[in-house]
Amino acid sequence: MNKSKLSIFLRGIIAENPVLILVLGTCPAIAVSTSIVSAISMGLAATVVLLGSNVVISLLRKIIPDTVRIPCYIVVIAAFVTLVEMLLHAFVEPIYNLLGIWLPLIVVNCIVLGRAEMFARKNNPLDSALDGLGMGIGFLVALLSMAIFREILGEGTILKGLESFNVQPINLLFKIAEDGTMVYDFRIPILAKAPGGFLVFGILIAVMNKITAKKGGVKRKSFSCDGCPSAHLCTKTSCSEITELATDAEESSTENKEVDENA
Amino acid sequence: MFAKFKPTIVLTSICIIVALLLGCVNIITAPAIAKQEERKAKAALYSAYNSGNDVEFTKLAAEELVEYSIPAEIKEVHSASAGGYVFIGVTGSYGGDIKIAVGVNADGEITGVKVVSNTDTANKIQSVLNAIEGNKGKYNGQNKDNLSPVIIAGSTVSSEACALIVDAALRAFSSLKGEDARTDDEVFADNLNIVLDVEGKKFTKWFATAIITGIDAIYTTSATADGIVMVIGDKLIGVKADGSITDTVSKLDKKAEKVATTAEDIAAVEAAYTIFQTAATTEIALPDGAKATVKKAYVTAGGTYVFEMETTGSYADEGEYSHGSGKIQFTVSIGADGKIIDIITTKHGESKNYGANCATEAFYESFRGATREQILDLDISDIIPNEDNGYETDNLPSSIQGPGIIANATFTTVYYHNAVLDAFDAFLKLTEKI
Numbered sequence A: 001m002n003k004s005k006l007s008i009f010l011r012g013i014i015a016e017n018p019v020l021i022l023v024l025g026t027c028p029a030i031a032v033s034t035s036i037v038s039a040i041s042m043g044l045a046a047t048v049v050l051l052g053s054n055v056v057i058s059l060l061r062k063i064i065p066d067t068v069r070i071p072c073y074i075v076v077i078a079a080f081v082t083l084v085e086m087l088l089h090a091f092v093e094p095i096y097n098l099l100g101i102w103l104p105l106i107v108v109n110c111i112v113l114g115r116a117e118m119f120a121r122k123n124n125p126l127d128s129a130l131d132g133l134g135m136g137i138g139f140l141v142a143l144l145s146m147a148i149f150r151e152i153l154g155e156g157t158i159l160k161g162l163e164s165f166n167v168q169p170i171n172l173l174f175k176i177a178e179d180g181t182m183v184y185d186f187r188i189p190i191l192a193k194a195p196g197g198f199l200v201f202g203i204l205i206a207v208m209n210k211i212t213a214k215k216g217g218v219k220r221k222s223f224s225c226d227g228c229p230s231a232h233l234c235t236k237t238s239c240s241e242i243t244e245l246a247t248d249a250e251e252s253s254t255e256n257k258e259v260d261e262n263a
Numbered sequence B: 001m002f003a004k005f006k007p008t009i010v011l012t013s014i015c016i017i018v019a020l021l022l023g024c025v026n027i028i029t030a031p032a033i034a035k036q037e038e039r040k041a042k043a044a045l046y047s048a049y050n051s052g053n054d055v056e057f058t059k060l061a062a063e064e065l066v067e068y069s070i071p072a073e074i075k076e077v078h079s080a081s082a083g084g085y086v087f088i089g090v091t092g093s094y095g096g097d098i099k100i101a102v103g104v105n106a107d108g109e110i111t112g113v114k115v116v117s118n119t120d121t122a123n124k125i126q127s128v129l130n131a132i133e134g135n136k137g138k139y140n141g142q143n144k145d146n147l148s149p150v151i152i153a154g155s156t157v158s159s160e161a162c163a164l165i166v167d168a169a170l171r172a173f174s175s176l177k178g179e180d181a182r183t184d185d186e187v188f189a190d191n192l193n194i195v196l197d198v199e200g201k202k203f204t205k206w207f208a209t210a211i212i213t214g215i216d217a218i219y220t221t222s223a224t225a226d227g228i229v230m231v232i233g234d235k236l237i238g239v240k241a242d243g244s245i246t247d248t249v250s251k252l253d254k255k256a257e258k259v260a261t262t263a264e265d266i267a268a269v270e271a272a273y274t275i276f277q278t279a280a281t282t283e284i285a286l287p288d289g290a291k292a293t294v295k296k297a298y299v300t301a302g303g304t305y306v307f308e309m310e311t312t313g314s315y316a317d318e319g320e321y322s323h324g325s326g327k328i329q330f331t332v333s334i335g336a337d338g339k340i341i342d343i344i345t346t347k348h349g350e351s352k353n354y355g356a357n358c359a360t361e362a363f364y365e366s367f368r369g370a371t372r373e374q375i376l377d378l379d380i381s382d383i384i385p386n387e388d389n390g391y392e393t394d395n396l397p398s399s400i401q402g403p404g405i406i407a408n409a410t411f412t413t414v415y416y417h418n419a420v421l422d423a424f425d426a427f428l429k430l431t432e433k434i
Helices: A003-011 A026-031 A036-057 A066-091 A093-102 A105-106 A110-118 A123-156 A196-214 A244-262 B004-049 B060-068 B123-130 B154-177 B184-195 B262-276 B356-361 B361-367 B372-377 B411-431
Strands: A174-176 A182-185 B055-057 B074-080 B083-090 B097-104 B110-117 B217-221 B230-231 B235-239 B245-249 B283-285 B292-301 B306-311 B329-334 B341-349
Touching: A026 A036, A026 A093, A026 A105, A026 A123, A036 A066, A036 A093, A036 A105, A036 A110, A036 A123, A066 A093, A066 A105, A066 A110, A066 B004, A066 B329, A093 A105, A093 A196, A093 B356, A105 A110, A110 A123, A110 B411, A123 A196, A196 B083, B004 B055, B004 B110, B074 B154, B083 B154, B097 B154, B110 B123, B110 B154, B123 B154, B123 B245, B184 B235, B184 B245, B230 B262, B235 B262, B245 B262, B292 B411, B306 B411, B329 B411, B341 B361, B356 B361, B372 B411
Parallel strands: none
Antiparallel strands: A174 A182, B055 B074, B074 B083, B083 B097, B097 B110, B217 B230, B230 B235, B235 B245, B283 B292, B292 B306, B306 B329, B329 B341
C-alpha cells in the first residue's frame, strides 16, 4: 500500500480523529464509553457502517444527482445500520442489548454522513474504504480511550458487559465482603456519569491537541462552498485557513528529509 | 425529460434495492431472532417459577382461560410439571404496557415475579425491579390471603401495575383450583344482576338515595324495565318494573343464595319505592347565564333540583403526570331548602389514593346537607391549581376543613368545589333567588 493510501487510513486515527480532533459523534461517544466492552462494540459497529457506506456511496457517486444526494446517503447509511442491527440481534444478542438505542442512532452519527459527504462522494471506492476504515478505527480508539478511564476509575471494574457470556466483571477499585459491607472503595463515581464523561472527553482533547501541536498543528485544508449550509449567508468566496505554523513545519520537515537523503 | 425525473428515479431505485437486500437479510436473521424470543420467554418462566431447567411448562389453550374465568389481565397461563403455574399478565403502566410473569406454586404462594418487557422510564422501573424481582423479591411467599402490594415511592404507577398483575395471577390461580376468585366488587356487581334475574347489566348508584330513609342505597340500570335494587345493610332486595319485590340476596355472598324477604324489609322497600317514583325527574332548560360546568338540569315534583356537572379541569387533565383522562363528572341534587341532598361522582380519572377520593362515600357524606355559604366560607375558589401548588401533596392548608376537602388533592378539590358553586348559582337562578 503506497504512502498516500496509508496516510488516508492513518489520518482518521490520529491527525483527523473524528471524536477528539473533528469533535464529531460526541453524543454516542460519551454515552457508550462507560464500559470498555460497549465502547469496542460501538466502535466496531460504526466502523462496519462507515466502511460499507463509504464504499457504496463512492460507487454510486457518479449516478446520484446532487439534488438528492443527502437523502440517498441517508438511505444507504440506514441500510448498513439496519443490517448490522439485524445481524447483532440474531447472532450476538448480548451486544445488541448492551448497545441499545445507540445502535440505530449510528444513522444520525455526524461522522458517517460527514465522511460520505466530504470524502466518499469525491474519491474512488478504495480510498473511500480506507477512509471509512481509518475513521471507524479512530472512533473506536477514542471511545476505548475514554472507556478505559471511565470504567476503571469510575465503575472500578473491567470487562463489565460480558455477563451474558458468563464473564463476570473484575472489581479493581472496590471490594465487598460476604456480608455485604464495603471493605474498600477507591472509585471516582462521577467519572461513570455524564459530567465525568465530559471531563474525560475534555482532557483527551487537550492531550490530542498537545500531540498534534508537536507535529505542527492540524493542517487545515481549503474547501469550496459546495455543500456548506451557511453558504448563502457567508460573504467569503472560500473557507480556507492554513496555519503558517503548519505550513512552515511541513516545509521544514520536507527540507530535512532532502538533506538526510543527500547526506 | 429523463433529467427532470432522474433524482426521483435514482432515489426510488436505491430505496427499492435497499429494501430488497434488507428483506433478504431478514429471511436469514428472522429465525434466529424468533428462537431468541422463545428462549427469553422460557427464561422468564423459569425466573418467575424460581426453578431449575428440570421443570417443564405447558401452555394452557385460550379456550381454557375462558372456561376458568381467568382475569382479563392474564394473557398466558403455563402449567408447571412440578405443580403450580406461571401467569403472564399485561397492563398499562407509566410509559405503556408492561408484561409481567408471576410464578405461583402448588400451595398458592408466589415463587417469583419477573418483568418480561416494559417501556417505562429506566430509572423509575429499576427501583421497582430491584424490589420485586429475584430470590429476595418482596412478593415471594405471599398468597391471596396475605397479599400486600409493593408500592415504591416515585414509581407509583409502575408499582401499581405490577401489583395489579400479581393480584390477577393469584385470582387466576384460585379460579384454576375451582375457587371463586372474583373480587368483592365483582361479586357485588354479579349479585345485583342475580337479585333481579337479569344478566350482564351495569348498575350505578342512584344519586339521591339520601332523600329516602331506611334504605342505604338504590342501584339502577339505564333501562327502567330492568327494575331497581335497594340495599338495606348487606341485603340486596330488588323491585322489578311491575313493582313486585324479589327475594333477598346477601351483598357479597359468592353463592348468591336467595332467601325470602322479611315483612319488615318489604315494608321498607315499598315505602322507599313510592318516594323513588315521585322523585322522578323532568329535564328543564338551563337558566340564562348558567356556567359551562352545568350540563343538564332536572327538577322533581318535590322541588328538588338535580344538576349534571362537569368540572373545568382536573388533575388527570392538567397535573404533572396528566394522562388526559378528562374532567370530573358528577351529579348533585339541591333541595328546595338550598342544601345539598346528595352528590355522586359519575366519572373521573384522578389518581388513586389522592383525587380518586372524590368518588368515595365519605366524600359524598361530607357534602350532604351543605349550603352554598358553607362552601364559600372555605375560601378556596381563588386557588388556581398550578405546578407550584398542585403537584405536591398537602398543598391546601391543613386548617381548611369542610365539605369535599381532599387534603392531598388540590386540583381535584378546587375544581370540584368551583363546579358545586356553579350548581348552586344555577339553582338560585332557577328558583329566582338571584
